[in-house]
Amino acid sequence: MKNKIAKLCSELRIGTTIPDNYSDIECDSNEEFLYKLLNMAVTTKGINRQNRLLKQADFDMIKTFENYDFREIEIPQTIDIEQLKTGEFIKKRENLILYGNVGTGKSHLCTAIGVNACYNGKKVKFYKTVNLVTDLIKAKKEGELQKFIKDIASLDLLICDEWCYIPLDDEGAQLLFQIISLCYENISVIITTNIEFSKWNTMFFNEKLTSGIIDRLIHHSHLLIFNGESYRLKNSLLRM
Numbered sequence: 001m002k003n004k005i006a007k008l009c010s011e012l013r014i015g016t017t018i019p020d021n022y023s024d025i026e027c028d029s030n031e032e033f034l035y036k037l038l039n040m041a042v043t044t045k046g047i048n049r050q051n052r053l054l055k056q057a058d059f060d061m062i063k064t065f066e067n068y069d070f071r072e073i074e075i076p077q078t079i080d081i082e083q084l085k086t087g088e089f090i091k092k093r094e095n096l097i098l099y100g101n102v103g104t105g106k107s108h109l110c111t112a113i114g115v116n117a118c119y120n121g122k123k124v125k126f127y128k129t130v131n132l133v134t135d136l137i138k139a140k141k142e143g144e145l146q147k148f149i150k151d152i153a154s155l156d157l158l159i160c161d162e163w164c165y166i167p168l169d170d171e172g173a174q175l176l177f178q179i180i181s182l183c184y185e186n187i188s189v190i191i192t193t194n195i196e197f198s199k200w201n202t203m204f205f206n207e208k209l210t211s212g213i214i215d216r217l218i219h220h221s222h223l224l225i226f227n228g229e230s231y232r233l234k235n236s237l238l239r240m
Helices: 002-012 015-023 030-057 081-086 106-118 127-142 147-151 168-184 207-218 231-237
Strands: 095-100 126-127 157-163 186-193 220-226
Touching: 015 030, 030 126, 081 106, 081 168, 095 106, 095 207, 106 126, 106 157, 106 186, 126 127, 127 147, 127 157, 127 168, 147 168, 168 186, 168 207, 207 220
Parallel strands: 095 186, 095 220, 126 157, 157 186
Antiparallel strands: none
């Protein structure tokens, strides 16, 4: 009988959770048994979706809010910590700009926000900005640019880590501008940077394009300023 149940579950594409666990269900009625069975399937489906979204997001590593210290971050009045955790800004298609020195927790925070968004069923993609540009150029050369752009368009949240760390050539800058224009008022964007707005031209070498990117990013954006000392430097000093 178990094999027959497994076969039916396979045909329904609901995995092996039911055939592997139905015999352990304790209940007092057929209705209760059916409820627990279906609840088990729904729970498993939700977990599988979360895992799939986390894998598709392609985070460098999984980071969470556990023990994360917000004390040295200036958070504007337009948003609060709870809204960062729940991703409320994603529903509104707003952006976050995380600005501050290297090693102050910007990448950790944007990853934790992205991970929570995946847990809440949102489609997220994490990029080091230079890797995003490299992938765009490669897609263009291989005739896959429209497919790449379509994949970006399907996101709820795009994370661009280490923004302005490396200057871009004209092709890369134009392609990145195209992505930011696509996201404008459609997809939430988080960027992390240690470069102030007035110096972003050192990445793009085109004042008009730089102004266009800044305008689109900051229009519906919350600026978080990281004032702390580098965690890596602090921990290194503590070990000395």
